[in-house]
Amino acid sequence: MVVEYRDVPIGFFKGWCMRFMLRGRYRIRRTERKIYVYQMHVRLEEGVYLHVFYRNFREIDGGLYTLRLETRPEHFERFTDILGELRHVASGIDFVSCDLAYDVPYALGDVFVAPNDMRRKLRKHNDTRYFGLPHQRKQNGYCRVYDKALELWQRHGIEYMGSLTRIEMVYKPETRIELADVGRYPPEQNRHYFASVVEDWSVFTAKLVERIRNWQLGEETYTRHVRETIKKTLAERLIDFNRLASERWKEILKQPCAAILGHTAT
Structure with a gap:
């Protein structure tokens, strides 16, 4: 933060x-x-x-x-x-940015994330997916998607029972917001990304599975028509970033704002 x-x-x-x-x-x-x-x-x-x-x-x-x-x-x-x-x-204290983490209890390969702005490039390092270039790390909407369960084990020696994928996104408003008021401005990150969970790949045709996988891994972005078809197919298990963020936003801010301001943000 x-x-x-x-x-x-x-x-x-x-x-x-x-x-x-x-x-x-x-x-x-x-x-x-x-x-x-x-x-x-x-x-x-x-x-x-x-x-x-x-x-x-x-x-x-x-x-x-x-x-x-x-x-x-x-x-x-x-x-x-x-x-x-x-x-x-x-004379004043402003909120600049923070990273938000969305934990999804599914395997990394079953979590589909794609940018709404096709100019945002996908990079891969090992199995981690990055949306944005390294110098854009602090910019609004920069995102990485990775296997959180694996990271917990490799970095902290913690064994997580089950699958866990983390989607991390930067929230950096275009204009500065006074820290005391930032609770009224939760992130709206649906405009940056479409995300969904695939619970059963067998319900899709082989051709559709190939297209979803290719777009998911950045190997092919296809035409707008194909992309919209994929989104409609996956919309049933949509990950609603806006709803998730708004539900937790004030709770996330409560502790740091109390320390910085001497009281909680509104």
Whole structure:
């Protein structure tokens, strides 16, 4: 999750950095500067981190600049000691973006995901499907689809009983939304992707199975007519991203917003 603090004085920022460095709780290292003058990785413990970015290179004049924070939503509450000062000095706090995960209890090969905009290219690495190029990772609608059960085992040694596919999508509104109001703007990601679950491949003809598989794996995109036929065929088991996101959106925001704002978002 990414948030931005507006109009943070440079004098405050330097003092703020010095204070949490002296506390000794964090391991801090400078990271490569690409877009911001100051970039730091603040680590509390293994896997619990905060990326800090201050003063975009485009911000030339004045002594008030943008400060950006990025971490997992559940990690913000671990940094409340250094977040409290920020919310009192900034002129406002904006929601920038976050990744949303949709877990589907089916095997990866049985979960069909296709972009509505055919200009969005599919890439594959091992069995993971990426919709978008590497440099588009932070852009709205970037998506990856992978075997979550396999990842749990390989990375964490956790054995998941059954199949589990994860669809991860970036939500980055075109205009900034004040963090206190972001609960009223749940993602509408159906406009980016069509997704469905195939429970029984045997009900389809061999030709239709081949077409679905080819489009699913990016080997053939076919004509618009064929694509619409496939969508109609798979519509019965549609994955409704808009409904799923709206049902959980405020719950997802509750914990990080409480840590950042000192109260929950609306």
